[in-house]
Amino acid sequence: MKATAVAHPNIALIKYWGKRDEERILPANGSLSMTLDGLCATTTVEFGARSEDSAQLDGRRMEGGGLSRIVKVLDLVRVKAGIDARARVVSKTNFPKATGLASSSAGGAAIAMAASRAAGLDLDPRELSILARRGSGSACRSVMGGFCEWLPGKAEDGSDSFATQVAPPEHWPELRMVAIVCEDEPKRVSSTEGMRRTAATSPYFEAWTRTADSDLESAREALLRRDLGALGAIAERNSWRMHAAALAADPPLCYLKPRTLEIIELIEGLRAGGLQLFFTLDAGANPVLLCLASAVPRVEMRLGSFGADLKAVAACPGSGVQAIDRHLF
Ligand code: PMV
Secondary structure (H helix, E strand, O other), rough: EEEEEEEOOOOEEHHHHHHHHEEOEEEEOOOEEEOOOOEEEEEEEEEOOOOOOOOOOOOOOOOOOHHHHHHHHHHHHHHHHHHOOOOEEEEEEEOOOOOOOOHHHHHHHHHHHHHHOOOOOOOOOOHHHHHHHOOOOOHHHHHHOOOOEEOOOOOOOOOOOOOOEEEEEEHHOOOOEEEEEEOOOOOOOOOOHHHHHHHHHOOOHHHHHHHHHHHHHHHHHHHOOOHHHHHHHHHHHHHHHHHHHOOOOOOOOOOOOHHHHHHHHHHHHHHHHHOOEEEEOOOOOOEEEEEEHHHHHHHHHHHHHHOOOOOOEOEEEHHHHHHHOOOEE
C-alpha cells in the first residue's frame, strides 16, 4: 500500500482570494493558472500498521497546520477506500530555498495522487482535483498541466468545484514565468488568514470577487489567442485588485516590501522601452514575471543590478501530477 507522485507548483494569473466555505475550501471566485515546469514536489505515501499518521518534508518532521492539512487528505482517502490504516508520508521538493513559490500547490496535488493510489483508488482528474483542493485550494490546479481554471462551483458539498485544463503546455511553449526571490523572510500572515480577514472586513471584497470573475473571462480569451499584451495587463490588474482588497482589510494586510516596488518600477521601465513584460504577486513580496523565452536573458541581466542575493527562476508551462515507481522510502 505504497505509491509515489510528482507534481509541479502553479502560479495564478487570476487569483483565488477568499472562500465561500472554509471547511471544504470552496472559493468565492474562479481562478486561472499556469503549472510550472522544472520545479517539483515528490511525495511517497504508505498505509500500514502504525499508531498515527506522520509526515516529513525535506527531511523535517511536519507538525501543526501543515500536518493537519495532510491528515485531512488522508482521512478523505481512508473514507473513500474503506480502510483504517495510518500513513507515513515523505515529501521532497527541488525548489531553491525560500522562493516563496506556491509549494503547497505542488505538495497538495502530489499527496492527493500518492495517497489515493496507495489506498488502491484510481481517481479520475476531476476527483483528484477535488481531493487536492481539500489539502490546499490552489493544489486543485496542479493536478493538470499547462493552463488551468478552477471552477468555483455552486454545490454546497463542493462536488462541482475543481480545476479543468484550459490549454495544454504545448499551447504556448515559449511563455515563461520568472519567479523573483527578493525577500526570503516568511510572510507574517498566511494566505488562509489573509483571505479570511479580507472577506470578513474589507469593504472592497465584494468588488474584488465581482471583478475577478470578469477578469477571468478576458484572461481565458487572451490566453487562448496567445495575446501576451492582453493577458499580462489583465493579470497585473487582477493581482493589484487582490492586494488592494487585502490592504483595505482591518487590520490591513500589506504583503509588499520596498524591493517589490523597486522591481515593479524596473518592469514598467523595461515595458516602456518596448519589452513585453508583466508581473503578478501572490500573498507575498516576491513578484513572478510573465514574458516570452526570448526576453528572459535581458530581464535577468537587468535584475543583476539588485545584487547577488536576488534569485530568478524561469519556468515554462509544465505537466500535471504523475505517478512514478521510484519511492522515497
Ligand atoms: O491555496 P492557498 O491557500 O495556498 O492560497 C493561494 C492564494 C494565492 O496564491 C494568493 C492565489 C492563488 O490563486 O494561488
